[in-house]
Amino acid sequence: MTSAYEDAGKEYINWCAKMDEFLNIGVPWIMCQQSNVPQPMINICNGFYCDNFPPKNPKSPKMFTENWVGWFKKWGDKDPYKTAVDVAFSVANVFQFGGVFNNYYMYHGGTNFGRTSGGPFITTSYDYNAPLDEYGNLNQPNWGHLKQLHASIKLGEKIITNSTRLDQNFDSFVTLTKFFNPTIGERFFFLNNTNGKIDTTINLQVNGKYFVPTWSVSILDGCNKEVYNTEKVNSQISMFVKEQNEKKNAQLLWAWAPEPMKDTL
Numbered sequence: 001m002t003s004a005y006e007d008a009g010k011e012y013i014n015w016c017a018k019m020d021e022f023l024n025i026g027v028p029w030i031m032c033q034q035s036n037v038p039q040p041m042i043n044i045c046n047g048f049y050c051d052n053f054p055p056k057n058p059k060s061p062k063m064f065t066e067n068w069v070g071w072f073k074k075w076g077d078k079d080p081y082k083t084a085v086d087v088a089f090s091v092a093n094v095f096q097f098g099g100v101f102n103n104y105y106m107y108h109g110g111t112n113f114g115r116t117s118g119g120p121f122i123t124t125s126y127d128y129n130a131p132l133d134e135y136g137n138l139n140q141p142n143w144g145h146l147k148q149l150h151a152s153i154k155l156g157e158k159i160i161t162n163s164t165r166l167d168q169n170f171d172s173f174v175t176l177t178k179f180f181n182p183t184i185g186e187r188f189f190f191l192n193n194t195n196g197k198i199d200t201t202i203n204l205q206v207n208g209k210y211f212v213p214t215w216s217v218s219i220l221d222g223c224n225k226e227v228y229n230t231e232k233v234n235s236q237i238s239m240f241v242k243e244q245n246e247k248k249n250a251q252l253l254w255a256w257a258p259e260p261m262k263d264t265l
Contacts, residue, residue: 051093070128092217096190110134144235152228156188189220
């Protein structure tokens with residue numbers, strides 16, 4: 001808003017914040033892509049990766065409200081494609097570095113069957129290679145791989161959200177994040193490798209050695225048991241082949257005709 005409308009946009013954002021406070025509905029208000037949000041609004045992140053996103057208020061939760069698993073498709077262009085392992089990497093990285101919320105855009109793909117699209121030369125598809133297609137079919141391995149990731153993060157949800165976090169850098173690409181709750185004596189680790197070309201093996205001494213593939217995150221339950229790695233796909237891999245329920249008529253020819261429409265406004 002502010003980048004497009006400058007001072008007028010800033011005034012509008014402040015007006016929105018004051019109106020929200022006046023309504024006093026009792027729940028937090030969030031604003032997407034607004035780095036200069038007025039308090040007590042919470043600024044949040046949309047994008048392909050948000051692990052380095054800092055909320056304006058250090059006491060605000062770090063939230064990933066639009067994790068883009070794909071992108072718009074333009075007429076004549078190739079399908080934008082993001083792999084299941086890269087989507088999983090973006091999610092695990094956010095929770096490793098203090099995130100508390102992740103939302104997929106899209107999780108359930110689909111098509112806009114109306115007469116409008118998301119912009120010039122953009123098709124009406126929101127398929128996005130999402131975990132569920134527009135008919136509700138499972139898109140594997142995306143659906144299964146992310147389901148396993150969610151279950152792995154849930155193992156440590158109480159520790160992640162109620163503990164002390166400590167980052168240990170092994171080099172410029174490898175970071176070990178330790179979540180430790182001394183009250184209950186439980187630990188939960190994330191080990192990531194952001195090098196896009198080289199795998200690595202990390203020796204955690206008494207907690208064992210761990211092979212971390214390139215551009216991946218390992219999740220360690222209790223700091224000594226790997227329960228998940230974003231690059232290691234164990235879920236089903238399958239492909240749907242869509243066929244018409246009737247055979248094409250060899251004599252069927254396509255044609256187009258103008259369709260006059262009255263202005264509805």
